[in-house]
Each structure stands twice: as C-alpha cells, then as structure tokens.
Amino acid sequence: MPTATKNLHLSELAPRTVQSEIRAMSVACDAMGGVNLAQGICDTDPPEIVTEGAQKAIRDGHNIYTRLDGIPRLRKAISGQLARTHGIEADPEREILVTCGASGAFEAAVKALLNPGDEVLLFEPFYGYHAAMLRGNGCVPVPVAMTVSGEGEWRLDLEAVRAAVTSRTRAMMINTPSNPAGKVFTRTEIEGLAQIATERNLFVFTDEIYEHFVYGAARHLSPATIAGMRERTILMSGFSKTFSVTGWRIGYLVADAKWTPSIGYFHDLTYICAPAPLQHGVADGVEQLPASFYSGLATEHEVKRAMLVDALRKAGLTPHVPDGAYYILADCGPLLKGANAAEKARDLLRRTGVAAVAGSAFFRAGGGGENLLRFCFAKKDADLRDACARLERLAETE
Numbered sequence: 270m271p272t273a274t275k276n277l278h279l280s281e282l283a284p285r286t287v288q289s290e291i292r293a294m295s296v297a298c299d300a301m302g303g304v305n306l307a308q309g310i311c312d313t314d315p316p317e318i319v320t321e322g323a324q325k326a327i328r329d330g331h332n333i334y335t336r337l338d339g340i341p342r343l344r345k346a347i348s349g350q351l352a353r354t355h356g357i358e359a360d361p362e363r364e365i366l367v368t369c370g371a372s373g374a375f376e377a378a379v380k381a382l383l384n385p386g387d388e389v390l391l392f393e394p395f396y397g398y399h400a401a402m403l404r405g406n407g408c409v410p411v412p413v414a415m416t417v418s419g420e421g422e423w424r425l426d427l428e429a430v431r432a433a434v435t436s437r438t439r440a441m442m443i444n445t446p447s448n449p450a451g452k453v454f455t456r457t458e459i460e461g462l463a464q465i466a467t468e469r470n471l472f473v474f475t476d477e478i479y480e481h482f483v484y485g486a487a488r489h490l491s492p493a494t495i496a497g498m499r500e501r502t503i504l505m506s507g508f509s510k511t512f513s514v515t516g517w518r519i520g521y522l523v524a525d526a527k528w529t530p531s532i533g534y535f536h537d538l539t540y541i542c543a544p545a546p547l548q549h550g551v552a553d554g555v556e557q558l559p560a561s562f563y564s565g566l567a568t569e570h571e572v573k574r575a576m577l578v579d580a581l582r583k584a585g586l587t588p589h590v591p592d593g594a595y596y597i598l599a600d601c602g603p604l605l606k607g608a609n610a611a612e613k614a615r616d617l618l619r620r621t622g623v624a625a626v627a628g629s630a631f632f633r634a635g636g637g638g639e640n641l642l643r644f645c646f647a648k649k650d651a652d653l654r655d656a657c658a659r660l661e662r663l664a665e666t667e
C-alpha cells in the first residue's frame with residue numbers, strides 16, 4: 270500500500286465512539302414525525318428571566334470570549350446556591366469552573382485527572398455518555414450491576430462495588446438522581462461509596478444534573494457533603510435540565526483548587542469558554558429565581574411522571590417508577606416484537622409513533638436491558654398527552 274493511503278485511516282479510538290442509540294432514535298423519530306420521548310431534550314419553556322437575560326446580554330455586547338473559568342458573576346451565583354441548598358462551600362475564584370454543559374466538564378476532568386487504561390466504576394444501568402466519554406479517552410468503564418428489588422427499585426450492592434475495585438481503579442462515577450433509572454442514592458449508599466473511595470483512594474465523579482428533579486420522600490444528597498470527601502470529589506452539574514436550556518451548553522464543575530486549573534486548561538483547549546451571553550442569562554436565573562421555582566420543577570414533573578406511568582401501565586409496559594430525574598425504564602413484556610431492545614424500540618415507534626431508547630444503551634455490551642425501554646417525560650403537557658394516548662393504543666396495533 271502506498272504510504273499516503275496507508276496513513277489515511279481513522280484513529281485507534283474512533284471505532285470506540287459511535288452514534289449513541291439516543292441520537293439514532295431521535296433521527297428515526299424525526300424521519301417519521303413521531304413524538305420523541307427518547308432524548309432527554311426537555312422541551313418545557315425556559316424561565317423568562319433566563320431567556321430575557323441572554324437576549325439583553327447580546328444587545329449589551331457580551332459576545333466575546335469570557336475567562337476560561339466563566340464570568341465571575343455566574344461563578345459567584347453558583348457558589349451562593351451551593352452554600353444555600355447543599356451547605357457546600359466553594360470558592361468562586363478557585364474551585365468553580367463554568368463549562369460547556371456537564372458533558373464538557375466531564376470531558377475536561379477525564380483528560381486532566383485520568384490516564385489511558387485507568388478503570389472507572391459505573392453503576393449499571395448507567396448513562397451511556399459517561400461510558401463512551403471514558404472509552405473515547407482510552408479509559409476503561411467498569412460496570413457494577415445494580416439489582417432490582419421486588420418493588421422494581423434499583424439497589425446497589427456495596428460489596429459488589431468493593432469487589433470491582435482493582436489496582437487500576439482510579440475513580441467511581443455517582444450519578445444521582447440517575448439517568449436512566451431515576452435512582453436517588455440514599456445517605457447509606459453514598460456514605461458506603463465514600464468509605465470505599467477513601468479506603469481505595471479513588472476520585473469520585475458526581476453527576477448531579479438532575480438534582481432538582483426529586484419526587485415523593487426521596488431527597489438529593491451530594492457526595493461532596495460527606496465529611497472528608499471534598500478533596501476527591503469532582504462535582505458536575507449544569508442548567509440544561511433545570512432551566513430547560515439543553516441547547517445552550519452551560520454547566521459547571523466544582524472541585525478542590527488542586528484540580529481546577531488543569532481541568533480548566535483542558536476545557537479551554539476544546540471550548541475556549543461556555544457561550545458568553547448565555548452565561549449572563551443563566552446568572553440572572555440563578556441570582557433571581559426563588560426557591561419556589563426549584564420546588565415547582567419537582568412538583569410539575571411529578572405530575573408528568575404520573576401521566577406516563579399510567580399510560581405505560583395501560584399499554585401493558587411495566588414501568589419502574591423513578592424517585593428522581595425524568596425518565597422511566599419500562600419492561601416491554603410480550604407486546605413488542607424484536608430480538609433485542611433496539612428492535613423493540615423501533616417496533617414501538619413504527620406502531621405508535623412514540624420514540625423511546627433501547628434499555629441496552631445503558632448496560633455493558635451483552636449485559637442486559639434487552640427487555641427495557643427508556644421514556645423521557647420532560648415534555649410539554651400537550652406532547653406528553655399525545656404520546657400517552659398513542660401508547661395506550663399499543664395493544665390495538667400490529
């Protein structure tokens with residue numbers, strides 16, 4: 270083969286990064302004009318303070334690069350909110366980075382803190398992007414399976430977590446409330462994980478993007494609040510979900526000042542900064558929205574959860590009722606045709622026009638989820654009602 274041809278090939282990492290099943294289902298859904306309950310798009314309306322603030326910022330000329338760690342006003346507002354809602358003290362000048370979403374935060378943290386070959390524990394079912402981001406950077410996601418109780422609740426076995434730690438393990442990822450299971454980790458679980466992380470000297474990545482979406486008696490607890498955990502905890506969150514601005518790409522990361530400079534430099538390399546005027550809009554929201562805005566989010570989504578749970582039951586799909594986030598995993602039962610979850614999701618889309626994600630997207634390859642589908646309920650009421658009506662007719666379709 271001539272040298273020039275020999276050199277024209279994909280990187281070794283490229284085959285490990287493929288289109289996510291979530292995006293694939295969104296494309297299939299758009300192609301048939303269906304209702305997309307696949308992607309966590311969250312198309313409810315953003316707060317007006319936030320959208321007005323961003324528009325004003327554009328008019329006022331905030332259209333240039335910001336500091337690599339974000340505008341001071343937003344970092345200060347985030348710091349205030351962390352202290353008020355979680356009792357977490359974070360210095361806005363040294364311990365907070367504004368990032369391009371929680372995803373940009375995680376990418377920069379992986380690059381700054383982990384080496385190729387390092388293992389990271391994920392609790393399965395896990396958010397597929399976490400695993401893909403690790404693989405895309407040469408790290409090794411190590412799934413620890415959660416088990417389902419008789420009541421359909423996802424449980425974590427701390428002994429299984431301990432057993433999964435090897436000499437190559439560098440970190441664990443705690444996503445609470447979790448996507449896709451909607452699991453809100455209990456204090457006992459988080460304290461148990463903190464103990465393992467301390468014993469084995471691991472970083473703890475926490476993805477708390479759904480912190481305000483918590484239902485019933487469940488309460489969100491940030492692992493960063495556990496005594497002795499601040500130094501090893503890399504807290505990631507953002508405004509995609511809270512302010513329904515998934516396309517704005519504004520998130521943040523909170524970590525010890527030992528780690529934030531390097532994480533910030535990696536974030537700078539890829540993104541330079543989070544979108545400037547949108548940082549201003551989000552800062553207006555964090556500064557001005559009252560506590561009732563956040564509790565209202567939970568109340569509003571609890572109603573949407575009930576609508577979808579009811580429709581899934583009527584459709585003959587058995588939902589695992591989540592305590593948090595805004596997804597429902599449902600058992601497909603015998604109604605949907607297909608050899609695996611991806612085929613069942615396509616069968617559902619063809620028969621009802623409702624897109625869901627194959628449960629297998631949240632498990633290791635061959636690890637399960639083949640009889641599960643994930644449905645998102647962060648939709649405008651009219652769209653959710655439409656989706657529910659379509660689902661309820663599933664049994665009448667072929």
Ligand SMILES: Cc1ncc(COP(=O)(O)O)c(C=O)c1O
Pocket residue numbers: 309369370371372373396444447448476478506507508509515518519520
């Ligand atoms: C657990 C989890 N983390 C992060 C993200 C993405 O967050 P962002 O839009 O801030 O990058 C999502 C989106 O679905 C998610 O479910």
